[in-house]
Amino acid sequence: MSYLLKKREFAMFMMLMVISFCISLITPAFLTPSNLLSIVMNNIILAIMAMGMTLVIVTSGIDVSVGSQLGFAAIFVGLAALIPGSNIVTVLTVGIICGIVLGLLNGILIAGAEIPAIVVSLGTMNIFRGSLLLYTNGKWVTSLPAWYTSLYNTTVMGIPIPIIILLLVIGATYFIAQYTRLGRSIYALGGNPAIASRVGINTGMVTMFVFAYMGALTGIASILYGAQLATIDPNAGTSFELMVISAVVIGGANVLGGSGSLLGSLIGVLILGVLQNGIILMRIEPYWQNVVVGLILITAVTLDVVNNRKKEERKKVIYVAEEVKAGGSM
């Protein structure tokens, strides 16, 4: 299984390389260190949230409310930053708590009332955005303090803070997925929920965890969102959920659950980021971006299905061949 996953990541990585190669042939400005850094910096929020979404999708869930969550947490982070005497610890706490509360709400509804994840998050998407707009009355949070907005450009030992945060998030998520019982439970739940609960996994708790974790990461992302833009719009993050889900799906996660890797999702984020950057650099009309992104999504998922089917068939042939060798007593 992990072999198959690696193959998929390799294919997507090659796709990323081919796209990058083509863009760099057309426009030399692409392959400069400063441009590559700006691609990474511009997609850190997407990457952080894609880590959480990978776990959600692995459990065969989906969260379309993350865009609303991002806006919600960003506004409260901004308000917290405006309080005199607040510092990075304050905004971090506010952002993460906001995210966890919203995510947990999704998790409780999904696990507790057994309402499908897509329906719950469809409802909470409206609830989160509606209550935020009602609270702010549509007003933006502006004139953020300098210590907060400089967070985005500050470097520690030459590495920008957003990149450090991203690396920490990747590390934590990788650790959870790879080295903990919880991580194994997440994959088990997505693979087969009935069997997972029979072997003693508390499926409700696992579901609540992945949605709360998604929320926590969205909270962290919201801090960078405000710091990057310096003003926070209560409509922030609208339809961002589709970007996050697209990146994870391009990276090879199966929405039916059970498979998906963090590395794949990061490659998915990079493919989207490189495309967006390339279209701007090549001075192609920006309207073409959706055509290209859509085609890549469709191609990726279709190739995945066709590929898997071929492998299944080959497995079947080998199985039959072994049966025959074993004496043909089928």
Next chain:
Amino acid sequence: MIGVKRSHEWILLLFFIGLIIIMSLLAPSFLTVNNLLSVTQQMSEFGILALGVTVVIITSGIDLSVGSIAGLTTIVIAMTYGWSGSLVAAILLGILTGALCGAFNGVLIAKIGVPPILVTLGTMTFFNGIALVLSKGNAISDLPEEFYFVGQGYLFGNIPVQTVIFLVLAILTSLLLSRTPWGRRVYAVGNNSVAAVFSGVRVDKVLLYVYIFAGIMAAVSGWIISSRVSTARADLGAVYVMQSIAATVLGGTNIAGGSGTIFGTVIGVSVFAVLANGLNLIGVSPFAQNLLMGLALILVLLINNMSIIKRKFTIFIR
């Protein structure tokens, strides 16, 4: 109509009647013929979208691309008119576009076997991209006066044309689902596609037509939207996608497939329309409307799953 006896639709119907009573108590102008007719006008645009979405969800699929198809349709209609001068040709080509988009989804889902949510996530972006490229991101508004009849005209004095179209399409879809062999196959595929195969149902064919149907409904919806707002724009349908899925689910269609009725969907759509209209009349801000619509969806589903919640709660207490 089959399935009306099932408890879910009754709960929703009670909820709906309660809502109407509350609204008419809070806003005196709610319960007037003209206002109720304008409610039906507001609901028909995403109601028609929801008809297609319902049929798709009954097969345990989902179609996120309907909004983009509606948007693309408006562009195709406007551009064809601008180039040929024939409104009939423009509308026919628009509806054909919807059917082709649906067929594109259908082939990938039914023939190749890609999960519907993935296909339509991709085509949602792709169709929207095509519409943007065709229109260069602009709104097109040089449409003839006759075009506005569908979205702004009235029949028999004060009955909105789009309400009539919605009703006719809803009845036709309901008959299609409950009275035709195709309808029975749609439910069979949603219930258990493996069993459907063994009972001789061509699952791929059924699915293909389901997505073509959703595409055509999206095209009709796009046609009406652009006629009402007198412009064509790529993003006109986008806001209605989530709303139409929510209304369908609210109306009792199981997102896991196999059950659901058009009757339920029409009530689900009506709940959203009455909420929006009533809250407007009372003077509640549009921000709160968003919140209350989300709450209504979650609340009805919570009431619906009460037995599960009770069971889980007792286990949790112990």
